[in-house]
Amino acid sequence: MSDDKLPIRTENFPEWYNQVILRTEMADYAPVRGCMVVRPYGWALWENIQQALDRRFKATGHVNAAFPLFIPMSFLEKEKEHVEGFSPELAIVTIGGGQKLEEPLVVRPTSETIIGYMYSKWIQSHRDLPVLINQWGNVVRWELRTRLFLRTLEFYWQEGHTAHATAKEAEEETLRMLDTYADFAINDAAVPVVPGRKSNAEKFAGAVRSYTIEAMMGDTKALQAGTSHFLGQNFAKAFDIKFSDWNNELQYVWTTSWGLSTRFVGAIIMTHGDDQGLVLPPKLAPIQVVIVPIYKSDEDKSRVMPVVEAITKELVDFRVKVDAREEVTPGFKFNDWEMRGVPLRIEIGPKDVDKGTVVFARRDMLGRAGKSFVSMDQLAAQVAEMLKTIQASLFDRALAFRQANTFDPQNYDDLMQITEKGWALSWWCGDAACEAKVKEDTKASTRCIPLEQPGGAGKCIVCGKPATEKVFFAKAY
């Protein structure tokens, strides 16, 4: 339950973030360090994210399956970069049923290895390809510094794992799924993202190329909101995934993997939230419309409640909540649901019943500015229209914010200044040394080389050598 005000977002962003999550009952700290409990309101948001993604996966021919939580330690060791990347953050089971295990079992940090092993059994011929499997599940990475939703020891996600006959096909799949993530982020979450390629230093352990969608949070820091990897034949060779091609010659398959996690809940919170609390995009909000009935006397109540009921029936196609609590005042409810980010509030009192109207109050425009009197005629259509408007305004606002905080540095000093206050889009020669120097000097890393490039050529912002691509430098979560 809400009592007093939240921390001011611009004054103490991390504290604001924590308080919003705890107070809106999205999640809570678990008794184990670095672990969280996703509470029903947070999980409902995640379920809507899952549905939005899952229907896109199905539409592109993918099917769901479930692979085990435990992976033999030796599996991870088969791919050199993979084990090097993940070994510092593995949880390892050494005892089972009171007996010391002959081979330790890793609690999966990701499932490329065990899925690769299974694919080697299942794939014989080019006729078995492509294999397009997705898994919804949880994974464990023993992180040192944790934050609710953004980085916890255990998190929930989906991981897609596909196998293809040709490199071209696999690369297409990698980009198709990156595009799927971008489409979801932009159109359902109203989170503007930059699709791009990761530098070698930032790529997934074991991938040939990694792609990402990067989003700017309300404090201008960057968040990797989803990733898609072209794994080449690295895992095919490690797990001997071979098929007979059209000429009856044995070939290694080409694989991809792509994932999006509960971290995205954090992305939504930090993209749209304001001092009043959460602001949820209508398409994903667990509650799209909250109805607050207003009355003083029993007589008023008996006039208002039937109208509330009738309206609720009319709005069956939306996720509607009627807040009929008697023990708190309407004013309290307004603040409470605003904190919880419900996109649209409908107030109905005796005066409205008399006039045949209701009050719409938009979450994205607080106070008087966001209130309007609306006729009860065609209410469902008006609600649909309003939710659409709010959805669009959230995206526009977030995009404008990102544009206002993205800069084109003219020299290295300029770059150092910019990384203190936003994103820098600069020419980069591609040399890891230049990248490392920036990180050393500014704590900003390369976020991605956007797929959309200005073209032409320039000089590397760090060393001045010729460069053909621009990269985003920014501090990141």
Added chain:
RNA sequence: CGGGGUGUAGCGCAGUUCGGUAGCGCACCGCGUUUGGGACGCGGGGGUCGCCGGUUCGAGUCCGGCCGCCCCGACCA
């Protein structure tokens, strides 16, 4: 793993200096009045004071040890 902070009712804290049997606000329960932007009155319930040990007639308070959690730095969806 290093630095900082903290642990007393569900939450936020006071009490620890100087030992004497635990308190405040919010939340919770009951009744009544309230209700168009965070209501109020009256009455009530709830605590092995993080854990273990020591000193003492007596420990939330003093001494020793341990642990948890949060925040800040090196790795990461």
